[in-house]
Amino acid sequence: MKLLDFLKGERKKSASVAKERLQIIVAHQRSQRDQPDYMPMLERELLEVIRRYVQVDQDAININLDRDEDCSVLELNVTLPRT
Amino acid sequence: MAKIIVVTSGKGGVGKTTSAAAIATGLALRGNKTIVIDFDVGLRNLDLVMGCERRVVYDLVNVIQGEAGLNQAMIRDKRVDNLFILPASQTRDKDALTSEGIERVLEELNKDFDYILCDSPAGIEQGAQLAMYYADAAVVVTNPEVSSVRDSDRILGLLASKTRRAERGEDPVKEHLLITRYNPARVDDGDMLNLEDIREILAIDLIGLIPESEAVLRASNQGIPVAHDQGSDAGQAYVDTVSRLLGEDVPLRFHEYQKKGLLSRMFGGGRR
Numbered sequence: 001m002k003l004l005d006f007l008k009g010e011r012k013k014s015a016s017v018a019k020e021r022l023q024i025i026v027a028h029q030r031s032q033r034d035q036p037d038y039m040p041m042l043e044r045e046l047l048e049v050i051r052r053y054v055q056v057d058q059d060a061i062n063i064n065l066d067r068d069e070d071c072s073v074l075e076l077n078v079t080l081p082r083t
Numbered sequence: 084m085a086k087i088i089v090v091t092s093g094k095g096g097v098g099k100t101t102s103a104a105a106i107a108t109g110l111a112l113r114g115n116k117t118i119v120i121d122f123d124v125g126l127r128n129l130d131l132v133m134g135c136e137r138r139v140v141y142d143l144v145n146v147i148q149g150e151a152g153l154n155q156a157m158i159r160d161k162r163v164d165n166l167f168i169l170p171a172s173q174t175r176d177k178d179a180l181t182s183e184g185i186e187r188v189l190e191e192l193n194k195d196f197d198y199i200l201c202d203s204p205a206g207i208e209q210g211a212q213l214a215m216y217y218a219d220a221a222v223v224v225t226n227p228e229v230s231s232v233r234d235s236d237r238i239l240g241l242l243a244s245k246t247r248r249a250e251r252g253e254d255p256v257k258e259h260l261l262i263t264r265y266n267p268a269r270v271d272d273g274d275m276l277n278l279e280d281i282r283e284i285l286a287i288d289l290i291g292l293i294p295e296s297e298a299v300l301r302a303s304n305q306g307i308p309v310a311h312d313q314g315s316d317a318g319q320a321y322v323d324t325v326s327r328l329l330g331e332d333v334p335l336r337f338h339e340y341q342k343k344g345l346l347s348r349m350f351g352g353g354r355r
Binding site for chain 2: 013014015016018019021022023025026029030033034
């Protein structure tokens, strides 16, 4: 079987590709699950504001909301390009 | 007190209605007074799968809008004594369902029934959210296919936040994974997600695995839920699923690929 795979030109099985892709997208979905509905909009608008001053990539911004017992912390990470 | 179970999936065409009909039949065959409600307003199909499409007079929307009583709309299954169907409306728009109306219907059924199955429409819109809102447990029907698995994860998110149990801070809706259309030969070839992968990605317990089977189409063609076809692999797999829902420990079947021997290949044995 191994030899046959080799002769056919080794190809990654499609099911394992599916699994990897799903693990990434599901992790992403779950990280957004507990967020308030306004978060995607907030992220987009913050990105717009930053882009008025610095040219950053679409994915250079990372926004995170942590909720504790009595307060919530909005964490914003922006990776700025080297100048 | 009835247990309310929603059969849901997000994605369409994965086997929600087939599964709702088969599980309801299985629960009733085990002596539980069971009703299965079609929430797919506008596109009802549960009546066809249950084989009672010509006996539909009133539907869920008529009951909610006070045009008919529950007893007028409920259809008694002709094969199993303690099984009932509440069909969806075919003509009304989907906004005809209201949360208060559903609550009233479920409360009335709660007195008489052991199990209430809610057959959810596809999608994550109002109809799907109403079908799950009052649920105690959910059967999340998933095909071994990327879009189905992803949509199931979205549904799990809704079950954890948009249900009465979630809103009231009660015990969460019990989530069960039901994998359907599983093809062990393709899994063996590495071209289909295997059940361990799906379970790992969705991280919920597996309640059943239904193999891809000719019996399923045959059952819906005839309007006889596949749980009645106990000579078939899919029928047996649904019976196992029902046993697990009832809390029994039943080993998994039909998930391993049996290589065909020379004789069965020559004579076509082993086909069901």
